[in-house]
Amino acid sequence: MAEQNRPALAAGIRHFAFHDGGAPVLGGVDVAFAPGTLTAILGTSGSGKSTLGRLLAGWLPPGVSGSLAGYLELAGTRLEFSGSGADPRIDPAQWGRHVGFVPQDPAAVLSTVKATVAEELVFGLENAGADRAAMQAAVEHMSGLLGLRELLERDPSRLSGGQLRRLAIGCAIITRPHVLVMDEPFASLDAAGAAELAALVRNLVQEGTAVVILSQAAEQPLLDADTWIVLADGTVRASGTPAELKAAGKVPDALCRGASQAAPGAGVSRVRVGAVPALELRDVSFGYQPEASRPGSGPFRRRQQSPASRDGRPDVLQNVNLAVHPGQIVALTGPNGAGKSTLLRHLNGLLRPGSGSVLVGGADISGVPVGVTAASVGVLFQHPRDQLFERTVQREVAFGLDRIFPRDEVGERAQAALAAVNLAAAAGEHPAELSASRQRLLALATVLARRPSVLALDEPTVALDGAGLQLLDSAVRSAAEEGAAVVLVTHDLVYARTAAHRILALEGGRLTER
Amino acid sequence: MRVHPLTGLAVAGSTAVITTAAASLPLSLAVVAAALGVSGVTGTLRRLLPAAAAVLVPLAMSLLMVHGLAFPEGSTVLAAWGPARITSEGLAFAAERASLLSAVVLVLLAWSFTVSIPDLVAVLSSRGVRGRLGFVAASTLTLLPAIADRAVRIRQAQESRGLVVRRGLLHKVAAFRLQAVPLVLSLVDDAGTRAAALEARGFSSTGPRTNYRVVPDPAGQRLLRAVLVLAAAAAVAARLWPAGTGG
Numbered sequence: 001m002a003e004q005n006r007p008a009l010a011a012g013i014r015h016f017a018f019h020d021g022g023a024p025v026l027g028g029v030d031v032a033f034a035p036g037t038l039t040a041i042l043g044t045s046g047s048g049k050s051t052l053g054r055l056l057a058g059w060l061p062p063g064v065s066g067s068l069a070g071y072l073e074l075a076g077t078r079l080e081f082s083g084s085g086a087d088p089r090i091d092p093a094q095w096g097r098h099v100g101f102v103p104q105d106p107a108a109v110l111s112t113v114k115a116t117v118a119e120e121l122v123f124g125l126e127n128a129g130a131d132r133a134a135m136q137a138a139v140e141h142m143s144g145l146l147g148l149r150e151l152l153e154r155d156p157s158r159l160s161g162g163q164l165r166r167l168a169i170g171c172a173i174i175t176r177p178h179v180l181v182m183d184e185p186f187a188s189l190d191a192a193g194a195a196e197l198a199a200l201v202r203n204l205v206q207e208g209t210a211v212v213i214l215s216q217a218a219e220q221p222l223l224d225a226d227t228w229i230v231l232a233d234g235t236v237r238a239s240g241t242p243a244e245l246k247a248a249g250k251v252p253d254a255l256c257r258g259a260s261q262a263a264p265g266a267g268v269s270r271v272r273v274g275a276v277p278a279l280e281l282r283d284v285s286f287g288y289q290p291e292a293s294r295p296g297s298g299p300f301r302r303r304q305q306s307p308a309s310r311d312g313r314p315d316v317l318q319n320v321n322l323a324v325h326p327g328q329i330v331a332l333t334g335p336n337g338a339g340k341s342t343l344l345r346h347l348n349g350l351l352r353p354g355s356g357s358v359l360v361g362g363a364d365i366s367g368v369p370v371g372v373t374a375a376s377v378g379v380l381f382q383h384p385r386d387q388l389f390e391r392t393v394q395r396e397v398a399f400g401l402d403r404i405f406p407r408d409e410v411g412e413r414a415q416a417a418l419a420a421v422n423l424a425a426a427a428g429e430h431p432a433e434l435s436a437s438r439q440r441l442l443a444l445a446t447v448l449a450r451r452p453s454v455l456a457l458d459e460p461t462v463a464l465d466g467a468g469l470q471l472l473d474s475a476v477r478s479a480a481e482e483g484a485a486v487v488l489v490t491h492d493l494v495y496a497r498t499a500a501h502r503i504l505a506l507e508g509g510r511l512t513e514r
Numbered sequence: 515m516r517v518h519p520l521t522g523l524a525v526a527g528s529t530a531v532i533t534t535a536a537a538s539l540p541l542s543l544a545v546v547a548a549a550l551g552v553s554g555v556t557g558t559l560r561r562l563l564p565a566a567a568a569v570l571v572p573l574a575m576s577l578l579m580v581h582g583l584a585f586p587e588g589s590t591v592l593a594a595w596g597p598a599r600i601t602s603e604g605l606a607f608a609a610e611r612a613s614l615l616s617a618v619v620l621v622l623l624a625w626s627f628t629v630s631i632p633d634l635v636a637v638l639s640s641r642g643v644r645g646r647l648g649f650v651a652a653s654t655l656t657l658l659p660a661i662a663d664r665a666v667r668i669r670q671a672q673e674s675r676g677l678v679v680r681r682g683l684l685h686k687v688a689a690f691r692l693q694a695v696p697l698v699l700s701l702v703d704d705a706g707t708r709a710a711a712l713e714a715r716g717f718s719s720t721g722p723r724t725n726y727r728v729v730p731d732p733a734g735q736r737l738l739r740a741v742l743v744l745a746a747a748a749a750v751a752a753r754l755w756p757a758g759t760g761g
Contacts, residue, residue, distance in 0.1 A: 054710075057714065060710075092710065092713035092718075093713060093715075096713070096715060097716065101714060103711075105707075108711050109711045109715070110711075111711075111712060111715070111717075112653075112660065112708065113632060113652045113653070113656060114632055115631070115632035116632075118726070119632060119727055122726045123717075124715045124716055125724075126639075126723055126724050126726055127716035127719055127723060129721050129723055129724050130724055131724060132724065132726065135724070135726045139726075348674055350673070350674065369678045369680070370673035370679075371672075371673045371676050372678055374673065374677075378674075379674045385700070387671050388671075389668050389671055389672070391699075399675055400672070400675035400676035400677060401676075403676040404676065
């Protein structure tokens with residue numbers, strides 16, 4: 001019985017600080033995760049929850065990455081740390097056998113030397129010396145659980161964001177760890193994927209796994225959790241069952257997303273139909289080249305043939321027609337891997353259609369360099385790390401502004417864009433050191449600062465906490481009010497319904513009205 | 515036919531050794547042509563040429579400077595500036611060495627660009643090479659494509675914010691100047707995260723390791739490898755034998 005009650009993983013953190021000499025990022029954190037339980041650690045952007053998750057998962061070994069005063073307890077063994085050189089050292093491999101981790105950026109788990117999804121899945125089993133039959137059985141089981149069966153022979157580096165997240169989850173649980181820590185696992189999953197993941201979590205809990213989910217929002221699947229732990233400013237502010245915390249009013253509003261109950265399209269700007277569409281797609285078809293066996297040979301190769309591809313797979317986009325008028329907000333949904341991001345990359349010319357044409361402000365952009373189209377079309381990429389490249393937040397927003405505005409206005413416009421997403425105070429910081437939520441807002445600011453006539457946003461709500469979502473929402477609405485046409489790809493239907501005039505679904509290469 | 519990574523290595527390695535031992539201009543040129551042909555057929559030529567140029571252009575230039583301008587045995591003087599004189603024998607010698615060097619570099623690069631990295635990692639691992647070492651070997655080969663891939667992403671981000679990259683090498687070089695610093699910083703950042711992920715997935719564990727990927731190694735390819743190794747050894751012996759007997 002005592003065995004049953006002993007936590008699978010526990011931590012008592014008096015304080016934890018990185019070696020960069022900054023203030024402690026965690027302190028006053030006492031958490032314990034019993035076998036067969038689901039715990040949600042809820043915190044807004046910058047609350048320290050990703051740091052806590054990485055510490056619990058052995059991805060931030062104390063002494064190596066930062067200084068910990070406190071203890072970590074795994075499978076009944078307690079390690080005490082004082083922040084001195086005499087502290088015990090964690091073996092990440094041994095730790096990883098007990099604790100699986102799915103980071104916020106699922107691409108981070110890829111080994112980069114595996115050619116297929118199946119091989120990437122079993123990487124951990126190979127390292128543990130599992131025999132081939134066991135690995136084959138595990139691949140079969142795991143791919144069925146995570147909806148990866150059709151993707152087993154695909155190159156992992158060419159998966160969509162949602163597919164990659166499923167793979168990362170598979171990589172974490174295929175070795176059957178006793179504890180599973182997942183950072184924002186529901187982000188970028190389609191509705192089916194989110195439901196499957198929720199079911200998977202329930203199964204894992206029933207089988208005795210201690211599941212810990214870090215989230216910026218008290219999302220639907222987390223309502224079933226045994227415990228909610230509310231984290232703010234690096235410290236535990238409240239913990240208890242969801243019902244207890246809600247009754248006591250201890251769940252901050254910022255953690256409750258989708259609070260806006262507005263009717264579809266309510267409050268959104270007036271569409272200026274009749275004028276030339278700000279953006280138009282005419283019979284656009286597109287398909288990727290058949291995959292090469294070699295990884296790392298570039299994700300954006302394209303093929304001109306249409307409509308059926310040479311390797312038998314249908315085109316990602318098939319005769320897509322779309323017109324978006326000034327002031328109009330169009331939300332684009334669809335299952336993971338449907339080609340939504342591919343479509344978005346056509347809007348500024350990063351990808352060119354195999355057939356058909358893309359018109360911006362009535363002019364065909366074929367043959368126009370991306371950098372020129374960029375003056376009219378602002379694209380927010382799905383991953384902020386693909387968008388941010390400068391040394392400071394200020395430089396990041398100012399990049400390229402001098403090409404469209406007079407030089408003496410650049411600083412002012414950059415500041416205004418940062419202020420619009422509440423990042424004015426962070427102007428001197430390095431973009432990589434911002435939290436995921438703030439990175440996304442910064443990426444948004446880089447797009448907004450350019451005042452484009454077309455805004456193309458790929459999963460803009462992912463990784464945003466409640467406050468971030470409000471900033472995004474008001475930025476998108478005010479851009480539309482000023483006459484921008486907005487296309488946003490999202491799985492967040494709640495947000496899409498409140499913000500968009502039209503909701504379209506991309507499935508099987510075709511757009512349909514929802 | 516799927517070529518076993520070690521067969522590919524044996525072909526490339528033995529060709530390099532035999533070409534070096536033979537030191538014959540026609541053979542070197544034939545090997546250069548064959549390496550370019552294989553690279554063209556496998557669709558790796560566009561990546562092979564810049565890498566080969568980066569290695570070979572400075573080396574060929576230095577050979578030309580050293581042997582073309584100062585070749586004591588040269589008697590047919592084509593031009594002379596003081597002590598420096600260009601002789602046709604010096605130019606011929608420089609050309610022969612440059613072609614030999616090109617043959618060796620191209621054949622090895624062609625192998626490195628065409629070998630299946632996952633096959634290579636699996637083979638190295640199954641032959642008892644420690645996982646970490648195999649990964650380092652594989653990473654060395656995947657590094658260039660990975661850097662190129664990341665550079666493309668950064669360029670796309672910059673283009674999306676107004677950077678216009680016009681056609682032509684000079685414009686591309688000028689644009690790359692803007693990508694160099696973010697490229698290095700993002701690779702360093704990436705390496706840190708990747709290391710944590712690899713460690714946590716048991717990559718450094720010292721116990722036995724298995725392979726999911728099966729790389730077929732037909733008897734014919736094993737025999738070919740043995741023949742190639744013997745041929746390379748014979749070529750070296752043939753080269754040394756006359757030298758050893760004062761021939």
